[in-house]
Amino acid sequence: MLRTRVKICGTTTVGDALLAAEAGADAVGLIFAPGSKRLISAVQAREISLALGPAVGRVGVFLGQEIDEVLRLAEAARVSAVQLHGPLSSLELSQVAGYYPVLRVLRPQDLAQAAHLAWPPHVTPMLDAPQPGSGQSLDWAGLAPQVPAGIWLAGGLGPLNVGQAMRALRPAGVDAVSALELRPGIKDPDALRAFVAAVRRADAELA
Numbered sequence: 001m002l003r004t005r006v007k008i009c010g011t012t013t014v015g016d017a018l019l020a021a022e023a024g025a026d027a028v029g030l031i032f033a034p035g036s037k038r039l040i041s042a043v044q045a046r047e048i049s050l051a052l053g054p055a056v057g058r059v060g061v062f063l064g065q066e067i068d069e070v071l072r073l074a075e076a077a078r079v080s081a082v083q084l085h086g087p088l089s090s091l092e093l094s095q096v097a098g099y100y101p102v103l104r105v106l107r108p109q110d111l112a113q114a115a116h117l118a119w120p121p122h123v124t125p126m127l128d129a130p131q132p133g134s135g136q137s138l139d140w141a142g143l144a145p146q147v148p149a150g151i152w153l154a155g156g157l158g159p160l161n162v163g164q165a166m167r168a169l170r171p172a173g174v175d176a177v178s179a180l181e182l183r184p185g186i187k188d189p190d191a192l193r194a195f196v197a198a199v200r201r202a203d204a205e206l207a
């Protein structure tokens with residue numbers, strides 16, 4: 001059966017990371033983007049990475065940062081993958097992908113141009129809303145003709161709409177933050193568990 005990967009982003013505490021793991025998440029997101037309401041230090045992130053053990057992914061999230069900074073923070077935090085938002089040359093993308101698997105974030109307006117790109121090895125595209133972490137959702141059905149197979153999906157996903165998004169786009173992975181919080185950086189355990197359960201229900205339905 002198809003098993004859509006689930007990433008719980010904006011995790012800032014060991015307790016919330018373990019909650020995500022226990023709920024069945026495949027990965028947590030650790031946000032290093034300057035100005036984010038869920039910003040975490042490399043030291044806090046490393047604590048989470050070590051506490052999660054070997055089986056749960058830790059994705060470092062970056063926006064518009066220099067490659068040297070991305071690699072330095074990723075190493076210090078012991079992440080297992082990175083997620084890159086913002087402008088980036090194909091050379092820079094390949095450089096980072098030489099060290100970490102990359103989720104390369106595209107906005108809806110990038111899809112047409114991205115259709116002509118050959119992704120470097122170890123890069124997976126991810127579709128997100130223009131303002132990452134804002135809880136804004138996308139017109140999934142309208143975007144479907146432009147969305148390549150194997151893409152990951154973010155943008156306003158939560159327990160109540162992730163099934164609809166999965167039916168429209170069949171993403172390989174889904175990612176959420178705003179809809180799973182009590183307040184920025186602090187998870188709502190009920191919403192988090194309901195999100196993972198909704199993904200698994202949709203997987204079973206789409207099998």
Ligand SMILES: O=C(O)c1ccccc1N[C@@H]1O[C@H](COP(=O)(O)O)[C@@H](O)[C@H]1O
Pocket residue numbers: 009010029031033036037038061062063083085128129131132133134135136154155156157175176177178179
């Ligand atoms: O959440 C943030 O603060 C953030 C800041 C900078 C880059 C990415 C950020 N989060 C990413 O936003 C999407 C989904 O957010 P939402 O569910 O719509 O609130 C996800 O990819 C996060 O990794």
